Amino acid sequence: AQTVTQSQPEMSVQEAETVTLSCTYDTSESDYYLFWYKQPPSRQMILVIRQEAYKQQNATENRFSVNFQKAAKSFSLKISDSQLGDAAMYFCAYTGAGSYQLTFGKGTKLSVIP
Amino acid sequence: DTAVSQTPKYLVTQMGNDKSIKCEQNLGHDTMYWYKQDSKKFLKIMFSYNNKELIINETVPNRFSPKSPDKAHLNLHINSLELGDSAVYFCASSLGHRSNQPQHFGDGTRLSIL
DSSP states (O other): OOEEEOOOSEEEEETTSOEEEOOEEEOSOSSEEEEEEEEOTTOOOEEEEEEETTOOSOOEETTEEEEEETTTTEEEEEEOSOOGGGOEEEEEEEEETTOOOOEEOOOEEEEEEO | OOSEEEEOSEEEEOTTOOEEEEEEEOSOOSEEEEEEEOTTOOEEEEEEEETTEEEEEOSOOTTEEEEEEETTEEEEEEOSOOGGGOEEEEEEEESTTOTTSOOEEOOOEEEEEO
16 A cells, blocks of 8 residues: 655744755555645645656746655655745645545644744 | 535534535536545545546445535535544545546535534
């Protein structure tokens, strides 16, 4: 079974600084997809960024980028120029190719200090 | 326009009662999901439907019964509610059953059992 591990239950970052959230996963599949979701206090689940395992290039969405290390099964999220609105729970998620199912990590609570 | 909408947003009820949560999506997606988020924020898949057919049924008590009258709706009925059912329930949808398609989430329904 696939597992997703987020080893940092809580992180904090100073406004305008950069922070990296860690995620590792365990799978025997070669083709899969990885996602980062953000859950602010409003409770919504918002897709931040996604990565296809067959792509070597790291995904980037504005201030959000990932460091995808397939051999190490690592998928970290970097947030640059942190803003107060980035404060939220961040969930890393995995799905195998052909699978309907998202497996989530336990989340990292990010606080942004003004 | 709300893409994935759940009603109600909050549900407070007594142990032993039967309740339903409704979910509708206007994205034209044909796959829908129910997730449970426990008090520790852990998200776990419960059910998934593709074109009104059940495709994922995780280990969930049979007191939980999903119903999909059409591909835009996936409702969740819960019988004989127990204290442990208190959680936030999220509905989600995605385009087809391709795993690279991101899931779009509703705002969640917070269920509290007294």
